[in-house]
Amino acid sequence: MAAASALGTLGQIAELPATRRVRVGVTGLARAGKTAFLTSVAANLLAAGAGVPVLPALAVRAGARPFSVALAPSGASDMPRFDYAAHLAALAADPPRWPARTDAVSLLALDLRIGWTGLLTPLPSRRVVLEFLDYPGEWLLDLPLLAQDFRAWSQAVLRRLERPEAAAVARDFLAFQRGLPAGAAADEALAAAGHALYRAALARLRDEAGLSFLQPGRFLMPAPGPEPPWMGFFPHTGEGGLAGLLRERYEAYRDAVRAAMQAPAFGRVDRLVVLADVLAALHAGPAAFADTEAALGAVARALRWRGSWLGALADQLPSWLAAGLGLGGIARVAFAASKSDHVAERQRGNLAALVRALTEVPEQAAAGAFAIASVRCTEDFVWSLEGRNISAVRGRVLGEARLTRSYPGEVPDRPPGPEFWKHAFLAPPVFEPMRLPDGGRAGVPQIGLDALLAFLLEDVL
Amino acid sequence: MTQVLEKEAPQRDNTLPLPRIEPEGDFAPRLDAPLSVPLPSAAPAAARGTLGLALSGAGVLALGFAVLGSANFVAAQFDRAAWLGWLTLAVAVAGFGLIGAGVWRELRGLFALHAVDRVRQAAASGDAASLKRALRPWLARQPDGPALIEALEPLADRAAVLALLRAGPLAALGARADALGRAAAVQIFAATAALPSPVFDGLLTGWRGARLVRQVAELHGMRPGMLATLSLLRRTALSAAGVVASDLAANTLAQAVLSNPLLRHAAGDVAGAGVAARRMIVLARAAAAACSPLPPA
Numbered sequence: 106m107a108a109a110s111a112l113g114t115l116g117q118i119a120e121l122p123a124t125r126r127v128r129v130g131v132t133g134l135a136r137a138g139k140t141a142f143l144t145s146v147a148a149n150l151l152a153a154g155a156g157v158p159v160l161p162a163l164a165v166r167a168g169a170r171p172f173s174v175a176l177a178p179s180g181a182s183d184m185p186r187f188d189y190a191a192h193l194a195a196l197a198a199d200p201p202r203w204p205a206r207t208d209a210v211s212l213l214a215l216d217l218r219i220g221w222t223g224l225l226t227p228l229p230s231r232r233v234v235l236e237f238l239d240y241p242g243e244w245l246l247d248l249p250l251l252a253q254d255f256r257a258w259s260q261a262v263l264r265r266l267e268r269p270e271a272a273a274v275a276r277d278f279l280a281f282q283r284g285l286p287a288g289a290a291a292d293e294a295l296a297a298a299g300h301a302l303y304r305a306a307l308a309r310l311r312d313e314a315g316l317s318f319l320q321p322g323r324f325l326m327p328a329p330g331p332e333p334p335w336m337g338f339f340p341h342t343g344e345g346g347l348a349g350l351l352r353e354r355y356e357a358y359r360d361a362v363r364a365a366m367q368a369p370a371f372g373r374v375d376r377l378v379v380l381a382d383v384l385a386a387l388h389a390g391p392a393a394f395a396d397t398e399a400a401l402g403a404v405a406r407a408l409r410w411r412g413s414w415l416g417a418l419a420d421q422l423p424s425w426l427a428a429g430l431g432l433g434g435i436a437r438v439a440f441a442a443s444k445s446d447h448v449a450e451r452q453r454g455n456l457a458a459l460v461r462a463l464t465e466v467p468e469q470a471a472a473g474a475f476a477i478a479s480v481r482c483t484e485d486f487v488w489s490l491e492g493r494n495i496s497a498v499r500g501r502v503l504g505e506a507r508l509t510r511s512y513p514g515e516v517p518d519r520p521p522g523p524e525f526w527k528h529a530f531l532a533p534p535v536f537e538p539m540r541l542p543d544g545g546r547a548g549v550p551q552i553g554l555d556a557l558l559a560f561l562l563e564d565v566l
Numbered sequence: 567m568t569q570v571l572e573k574e575a576p577q578r579d580n581t582l583p584l585p586r587i588e589p590e591g592d593f594a595p596r597l598d599a600p601l602s603v604p605l606p607s608a609a610p611a612a613a614r615g616t617l618g619l620a621l622s623g624a625g626v627l628a629l630g631f632a633v634l635g636s637a638n639f640v641a642a643q644f645d646r647a648a649w650l651g652w653l654t655l656a657v658a659v660a661g662f663g664l665i666g667a668g669v670w671r672e673l674r675g676l677f678a679l680h681a682v683d684r685v686r687q688a689a690a691s692g693d694a695a696s697l698k699r700a701l702r703p704w705l706a707r708q709p710d711g712p713a714l715i716e717a718l719e720p721l722a723d724r725a726a727v728l729a730l731l732r733a734g735p736l737a738a739l740g741a742r743a744d745a746l747g748r749a750a751a752v753q754i755f756a757a758t759a760a761l762p763s764p765v766f767d768g769l770l771t772g773w774r775g776a777r778l779v780r781q782v783a784e785l786h787g788m789r790p791g792m793l794a795t796l797s798l799l800r801r802t803a804l805s806a807a808g809v810v811a812s813d814l815a816a817n818t819l820a821q822a823v824l825s826n827p828l829l830r831h832a833a834g835d836v837a838g839a840g841v842a843a844r845r846m847i848v849l850a851r852a853a854a855a856a857c858s859p860l861p862p863a
Contacts, residue, residue, distance in 0.1 A: 190723065190725060199596070201596075481599070482597070483597070484597055484600070490583035490586070491583040493581075493582070493583055495582070495583060499590060500597055501594060501596060501597065505589075506593050506594070507589055507590060507591055507592055507593055507594050508589070508590040508591060508594040509587060509588070509589050509590065510586075510587065510588050510589075510590050511587045512583075512585055512586055512587070513585050513587065514585035515582065528584070528585070529585065530585065531585045531586070531587055533587075534587060537596070539596070539597045539598060539599055540596045540597065540598050540599070541599075542598075542599055544693065550599035550600070
C-alpha cells in the first residue's frame with residue numbers, strides 16, 4: 106500500500122509539466138438526474154475550491170493540500186458545453202425549477218489546481234482538468250447491440266415485448282409484426298410504418314410502463330441533426346427482402362454506435378458514473394424493476410473495462426503516456442441510486458446495498474455503489490403512524506407552499522421477492538429543491554455526493 | 567449478483583404501518599440546507615483588543631486636553647488684549663485644522679479600503695445587479711470608467727460582468743502594477759549590488775517595498791496615509807499568501823537554490839540582489855490583488 110502510494114506520488118510529480126485530463130462519463134437512464142448531478146458536482150467543487158466545507162469526504166481525501174477549482178475554458182473544442190450557469194440559476198430561482206432535461210452529449214470541464222505540502226511545497230501546483238461527459242443513458246443501452254446480429258437482437262426484443270407487462274402497451278406494433286409475412290419484399294412504406302409503430306411503442310413503454318431496457322437507445326433519444334435513412338428499421342425475424350433491408354440498416358446503425366464509442370468524446374472516458382432511479386423502479390412494480398436490473402446488467406457487461414495489470418500501470422503513468430500506449434478502458438465505476446433523499450436516512454444504506462446487488466462488474470475494475478441525492482429536497486423526521494414511530498421525510502412539493510410527509514415504503518437491501526410486491530411502494534412526490542446557500546455559490550445541499558466524488562477521484566487527489 | 571439472488575428474498579415486516587404520503591399544515595417556508603455554510607469573508611474582522619482600548623483612551627485624553635488647554639489659552643489671551651486673542655485663535659484653528667485634515671486624509675484612505683471590501687462582498691454573494699451597483703463608484707474613478715459602466719449595464723450575468731472587468735480595467739491595472747514592480751526591481755537590483763553592507767540592503771528593500779505598495783494603491787485610485795498604508799501592507803501580506811502562491815513558490819524555490827552556500831559563492835552578491843528584485847515583482851502583484859475590488863480569477 107505504501108509502495109503504491111509512493112508510486113502514485115512519483116507519477117503525479119512526473120505529470121507536473123503536463124496537464125492531466127480525467128474524463129468521467131456520467132450516464133443514467135431517463136430521469137435518473139444526470140443534469141442535477143452535474144450541476145451539483147460543479148457547484149460543490151467550485152465552493153469547496155473557495156474554502157466552503159461542502160464536500161467533507163473529498164476534503165479528508167485531499168488532506169492539507171490546498172486546491173482551487175475553476176470552470177475550464179472551452180477553447181476551440183467542438184464539444185457542446187454543459188450549461189452550468191443556466192441549470193444552477195433554475196435551482197436557485199424562487200420558486201425553484203428543476204433543470205430542463207438534456208438530450209445530447211455535453212461536457213462540463215473543471216480546472217483543478219492541487220498544491221503540495223511538506224518538502225514538496227515549493228513545487229508548482231498540479232493541474233488536473235476534470236471533464237464530466239453528460240452521456241444519455243439511452244445511448245449506453247446501444248452498446249450490447251455491438252455483440253448481437255440483427256436476428257438475435259430481433260428475437261430478444263420481440264420476446265421482451267411479448268411479456269404481459271409490455272404486450273398491452275406494444276399491442277399495435279405486435280399486431281403489425283404478426284401480420285407481416287416472413288418473406289415480405291423490401292418496401293420503403295412497410296419499413297417506415299413498422300419503424301413508426303416500433304418507435305411509438307418504445308416511447309409508451311418508457312412513459313407508461315416505466316421500462317428502461319429499450320433498444321435502440323437513439324430511437325428514444327435521437328442524436329442532434331437530421332435523421333439518417335438507416336435509422337428506419339425495427340425488429341423483424343423474417344427472411345425476405347424486407348428483413349434484408351432492415352438488417353442492412355441495423356448494421357449501419359451498429360457502425361455508427363461503434364464509431365461514436367471510438368470517437369474522442371467517449372473513447373477517452375476512463376471512469377464512469379451510472380445513475381439509476383431505483384425508487385421509481387420499485388414503485389413501477391416487479392416487471393419494471395426486473396427491466397432496470399436487466400438494463401444495468403447489460404450496460405455493465407457491454408462496457409470496455411481496463412485490464413488488471415495494464416490498468417494499474419496506466420493509473421501510475423502520466424495521462425498522455427497512458428493514452429499514447431492505448432491503455433484505455435473504464436477503470437473505475439460508481440453506480441448510484443439517485444434521489445435518495447426521498448427515503449429516510451435509515452433506508453439509504455439499503456438503497457446502496459440494492460444498487461450493489463443489481464450491478465455486476467469485472468473484478469479488475471474498481472466499483473462502488475452509492476445512494477445519493479445530488480440536490481437535497483427533504484428533511485428527515487419521525488412520523489408516528491399506527492402507534493409506531495417511523496423514519497420518514499418531508500419537503501415542499503414543487504408548486505405547493507406546504508410540506509408533504511412521505512413514507513413510500515421499505516427499501517429492500519437486495520432484489521425483492523414476490524412477497525414484497527404485494528404491498529405498493531408509493532411513487533415519491535416531486536419535491537422542490539432546498540434553498541441554495543448564497544444562490545448556489547456556497548454549494549448545493551446534497552447527500553452522499555462527496556463520498557462518490559472521493560471514490561471516483563481517489564487516485565487523482 | 568448471483569450469490570445475492572440465491573439468498574432468501576427480503577420479506578416485508580407486516581407490523582410496519584402501510585406506506586403513505588400526506589400534506590402537512592397550510593403553509594411552510596422553503597426548506598434550508600441543514601448546515602448553513604457562509605462564504606468566507608474577504609478579510610477577517612479583528613476584535614478590539616486591550617491595547618487598542620488603552621491607546622484610544624490615551625488619544626482622547628491627549629486630544630481633549632490639548633483642545634481644552636488651547637481654549638483656556640485663547641481665552642486668557644483675549645483677557646490680555648483682543649488682537650492677541652484673535653491671533654491666538656487663528657493659530658489654534660490653523661493648527662487643529664491641519665491635524666483634522668491629516669486625520670480626514672487617513673480616514674479617507676481607510677474608507678477607500680473598506681469600499682474595496684464592499685465590492686468584494688457584492689462580487690462574492692450578490693447577483694449581477696447588486697454587483698454592478700457596488701462597482702459603479704469604483705469604476706467612476708477609473709479611466710474610461712463611464713464607458714465601462716455603460717458597457718456593463720446590459721449584462722445580466724454575474725460571470726459576464728466579472729469577465730468584462732477582469733479583461734478590461736483590472737488587466738490594465740495589473741499590467742501597470744507589473745510595470746511599477748519591474749521598475750522597483752531594477753532599482754533594487756542595481757542598488758543592492760552596489761551597496762557596501764547587507765544592513766543597507768534590508769533597509770533599502772523595506773523602504774522601496776512600502777513605497778511600491780503605496781504606488782500600486784494610488785494606481786487603484788487610493789491615496790493611503792500612514793494608517794491606510796499599514797492596513798494595506800497587512801492585506802498585501804494576506805493576499806500574497808493566497809493570491810500569488812505560485813509566484814511565491816517560485817520565489818521560495820529561487821531563494822532556496824540561490825541561498826545555497828556553494829551557489830551563493832559562485833553567483834556572488836548578484837544572487838541576493840536577484841531574489842530581492844524578484845520580491846519587488848511579487849510584491850507589486852500582491853499589492854494589486856489587495857487593492858483590486860475583485861478577488862483573483
